[in-house]
Amino acid sequence: MPLSAHSRPVRLRRALLAGLITASVVLPVSAAAPPQVPAPAAVRFSADASASERYTASLANLREAARMAEGAGRPERAAKLWAMTAGGAARFLSFDGRGTGRAVEVLGDLDTADRIAVLVPGSDTTLDTYQRFRAGALALQQRLRAEHPRSAVVAWLGYDTPGTVSTTVLTTDRAEDGARKLAPFLEQLRRLGGSDARLSLLCHSYGSVVCARTGTGPRVTDMALYGSPGTGADTAAQLPTEARVWAGRGGDDWIAQVPHLRIAGLGFGTDPVDPAFGARAFDAGAGGHSDYLRPGTTSLDSLARIVLGTGAPTEAPRA
Template structure:
């Protein structure tokens, strides 16, 4: 389990903390934030492993039954993801969980807003400073998450936009079998083989994603270098369809199908034309050895 206390106890404690944060925001005249926090309570059914209402806020929410799951997806968001924009992040997690459950009931999704994300229009989004701090939090979290995992249990990291910079810096143990980078500005590494993981590394980008126009360069501490969907980077491509930067986890999309297949272990290298991860080829069932 992700924390030492029983998850149900943590869920109840964090719901209480969430309600208190909403009350305090209301008393401070922050009615917009208060309303968003109340929406996060989800009628008293939300399952938060962690919650912090200070500043932009942090939250780690579980969808599904984490205690019995043998396929767990951990979503790592990109820039501008805060408590004020949380419902957008949550919607993607819900869509993924519903997609997984349709094929594999023993699955769970963890929405990990465990770091202070940079603003899309800011200088911080151009450097790895926040990603480095986030990786220091994410690595230990994944270790705790994997402790009770039985034989055959697998954790997948699904990393969107600036979240792919975070994942590329995160040390992972053997329970993390797959890392998927999508809508990525780059990782700061020159190749998939440089990432501190033994997991398979995947990359995909939607045909309408504006991130394709971001220069994939690195000058000093600015920028993140090679494009992960470039075949030279060495990641396994997955089908991402024609969607835009915020569409990867929308219901009915090819990208959601591909990410679910990666989590469930029912896809191979995908492939196709036009660059890694941009083709419309269907996932295969080929089994491949973990990325070295």
């Protein structure tokens, strides 16, 4: 049936509203534009390089990037990079200080871990905002170790995240690029970690769009989507994974106000916490968009239980 003269402007307003609100996806405060500073090329590793070899070379690369930032008169970037070294104790599987930057850090011991959580961040996560991302990873690792010492967390900043105030945050382009990098990384973890370790993907906001496009093998047992604007899929069954798919949203998360539309390639469609999506629900508590991995929160406890396989607060999968 043709749209009436009244319904056409209503639909247009909904599309414009979707674009404006979705443009704020992931972090409520936009990060400052990263300084353009020189940095060494990322280290290229052979397929059989061990985790310890990667840690040593990546840390050296990070330190060199910090020195180059100092030499270029960028003391703020240099200070942030030096902070990432954690006094020489940081374990990075990879690091690239060019542009907005990429970094993959391990918290815990991959050699002994039989539970590994991979955190996939959303918009505006860069080297300049890395400590905020790392704080959540550290809180999760501490929560896991309190119950299960043989656990590890990987903070995976392995793709160029979209800027909050940009057209890229409205589309799946950056997510598709991220998925092309995340899938082989998960396979790499199979070689670097314990052969029997089970993997969980924890995907925040725009990171849930990345995870929803990532083909996963049988070792990925769980995928948790939280603070999600949508995935671009109509149902959890359409995602390229055999993992259990979970969804949760904090009671004070503003992303609940995002119109879950997909029009002309913009927006991400069905809300993952909608029963129609078919994900398993987990209790995300009363927190806001940036609170999911905050120590002491219900959401952190639920996500830890998903990783450990000890039964997060849940409803049955919803059709």
